[in-house]
Amino acid sequence: MHTMASLSVLYKSLEKEHGKQGWWPVKGEYHLGDYSYPRDDKQRFEICVGAILTQNTTWKNVEKALEKLRREKLIDAKKMLGAEEEKLKSCIRPAGYFNQKARKLKEFSKFYLSLKNRKPCREELLSVWGIGRETADSILLYAYHEPVFVVDTYTRRLLIKEGLIFGKEDYDEIQELFRKGLKRDHALYNEFHALIVEWGKNN
DNA sequence: AGCCAGGCTACCG
DNA sequence: CGGTAGCATGGC
Numbered sequence: 001m002h003t004m005a006s007l008s009v010l011y012k013s014l015e016k017e018h019g020k021q022g023w024w025p026v027k028g029e030y031h032l033g034d035y036s037y038p039r040d041d042k043q044r045f046e047i048c049v050g051a052i053l054t055q056n057t058t059w060k061n062v063e064k065a066l067e068k069l070r071r072e073k074l075i076d077a078k079k080m081l082g083a084e085e086e087k088l089k090s091c092i093r094p095a096g097y098f099n100q101k102a103r104k105l106k107e108f109s110k111f112y113l114s115l116k117n118r119k120p121c122r123e124e125l126l127s128v129w130g131i132g133r134e135t136a137d138s139i140l141l142y143a144y145h146e147p148v149f150v151v152d153t154y155t156r157r158l159l160i161k162e163g164l165i166f167g168k169e170d171y172d173e174i175q176e177l178f179r180k181g182l183k184r185d186h187a188l189y190n191e192f193h194a195l196i197v198e199w200g201k202n203n
Numbered sequence: 204a205g206c207c208a209g210g211c212t213a214c215c216g
Numbered sequence: 217c218g219g220t221a222g223c224a225t226g227g228c
Contacts, residue, residue, distance in 0.1 A: 055210040061226060062209090096224040100211080132211050152209055197209050208226090215220085 007181040014195040021194035024142040051138040064094035081109040104130030149178035154200030
């Protein structure tokens with residue numbers, strides 16, 4: 001199909017318009033053209049926490065929550081799991097849905113510790129309460145450099161606008177389009193998804 | 204002053 | 217099964 005060409009062309013045009021994005025931001029800093037993050041376990045866990053907090057929420061609000069968590073030294077699986085619930089909720093309040101997200105973070109922390117530094121697979125992530133497909137794929141791509149494409153509402157909107165889908169395709173079908181249409185490269189998936197979000201913010 | 208944000212779960216028919 | 221209410225704060 002010409003989906004292949006279309007997606008490559010789409011990527012290039014987005015990159016030309018918006019430039020490198022340098023995701024995933026760690027400690028509020030972006031790192032253009034450097035895909036060596038996360039560089040340690042602490043950064044990896046921070047990315048996972050951010051992926052959960054940003055569910056249906058703006059990154060700006062997530063940053064406020066992450067800053068509070070940092071101040072309380074809670075960006076650490078063991079400490080987060082042991083943290084008092086009200087303390088955790090008060091930190092993440094700016095990111096919205098704080099009751100649900102506090103539970104999600106606790107459940108994820110427990111899961112993360114059980115990994116003992118092993119890389120999880122998608123199915124395992126999906127079995128954790130509060131981790132759906134987009135969050136699982138964000139974690140795999142941005143925290144573990146697994147080449148899985150992250151599909152969000154903007155992705156669907158963009159592909160409809162470009163005439164590449166009709167709109168009723170589900171998450172996995174859309175992900176399959178990218179898998180078949182692009183080089184299997186985590187850096188490419190990283191930038192592409194980030195660019196789609198950047199596009200989505202003003203569309 | 205609504206409406207929407209880098210979704211997910213639970214529940215409904 | 218597919219569809220959707222509920223979750224919550226902050227910015228425009």
